[in-house]
Amino acid sequence: MTRVRFAPSPTGYLHVGGVRTALFNWYYSKKNNGKFILRIEDTDIERSKKEYEDIILNDFKWCGIDYDEGPDKGGEYGPYRQSERFDIYKKYINKLIDEKKAYYAIYSKEDNTQIIKKSYEYPKEYYNKGYSITVNFKVEKNKKIIFDDLIKGKMIFDSNTYNDFVIFRSNGVPMYNFTVVVDDYLMNITHIFRGEDHLSNTPKQIMLYEALNFEKPKFAHIPLIIGEDKSPLSKRHGGTSVAYFKEEGYLPSALINYLAVLGWSTEEQVFDFKDKIDEFDITKVSNKAVVFDYKKLMWINSEHLRNKPLDEIFTHYMNWCSINNIKINASDNYIKEVIDISRQKVSTLKQLHEFSKNFYDEEFNYEEKYLKYTKKDWFKLLISEAIKKLESSEYDIEKIENTMQSLADLKITGKKNTYQSVRGALLGALVTPGLYESIVVLGKRRVIKRLKKILENV
DSSP, rough: OOOOOOOOSSSSSSSSHHHHHHHHHHHHHTTOOOOEEEEEEEOOTTTTHHHHHHHHHHHHHHHHHSSSTTTTBBBBBBBOGGGGGGHHHHHHHHHHHTSSSSSEEEEOOOOOTTTEESSSSOGGGGGGTTTOOEEEOOSSSSEEEEEEEEEEEEEOOOOOOGOOOEEEEESSBBBBHHHHHHHHEEEEEEEEEEEGGGGHHHHHHHHHHTTTTTTOOOOEEEOOOOOOOBBBOTTTOOBHHHHHHTTTTTHHHHHHHHHHHHHHHSSSSSOGGGGGGOOGGGGGBOSSEEEEOOOHHHHHHHHHHHHOOOOHHHHHHHHHHHTTTTTSOOOHHHHHHHHHHGGGGOSSHHHHHHHHHHOOOOOOOHHHHHHHHHHHHTTHHHHHHHHHHHHHHHSSSHHHHHHHHHHHTSSSHHHHHHHHHHHHHSSSSSSOOOOOHHHHHHHHHHHHHHHHHHTTOO
């Protein structure tokens, strides 16, 4: 069975580059009726934090990328945290030492880079006397390390370019290149798709696979996501974490949609990422780095915001409000109506809130641009007539359109002034959802109350 994995380190927030790697693994597992495993690589004891692990797991749920096995789901190949697998690693460390493929290295007290002794027996005489003692893997010289990368093609490395390397630290914590080989083998991982920043690790890992007589998986190294300056995407380019895009009001479906088209060619640009499983082909992923285009992401997000079912957008909006500690005192139906008439003119949930918040708050401030209208000599008469007409009108789009046209027909001022004066009185701004729709959604009680309020304050 095809088994792939994504193995983040809980030393920070989940990066969008990592999510794209996870997505390609997910696609491959689904297409091949396999399993997708989430493993937490927390051997960096000082930097790894449970709070980051929780954030990573929650971000996966938010993204909608489900995994079959993981630290919170379990599975027959667990534990799924490396910090809980140290006894397993010790067994294979000892195996390598016993077979003289690794050795204990004792370092000088004065220079912890200088090895003063190598031993296949544990050097008890140096223990607890201030010496650093590691286990180092012995690199076999004059050997070609060859593997077929599913994206990059045939890769050839020379073992003579590698020195013996540490696989077990002096503090008793195993090194990444060793743990990942043991974990991937014992978890029956068949394919490893990861960022090309790991390409330099692959020859070392292949040496370990062969030294341990493990069957090697197939590899694919995915080119990195970069910024406009061609350097790896980082905070200097803008937000890079799932947490950032979540807080900014992007939809998970849009973010994953965008990551899916980054470096992978598909005819459509806007889609539900779960509809593309059968089309995915890891060999068709570009071998070139791809620039993260924030404008294109926002465009894709705006398309999802406009076209997803209203109930789905409502759920995401309320979750976004919760994340940002925003409370809305209104019924669900009213909020949905506001969202429906507002989402055509915004690109994110954050913009949606800023654009529509005056629907919920009776104490909103009026824009300076609008207040200029209130100083016109015709303003009070216009609003007084608007109150009369809107008090007697029925509240559907056609009736409201006729009512507003009849107000303009009074020619108290021009039609534009008429509509903008009413618009600003109702919502405090000159750019709002459609005026007729806004009036219908606000309803008669709010409309009349707000018109009378502006009349009392000018």
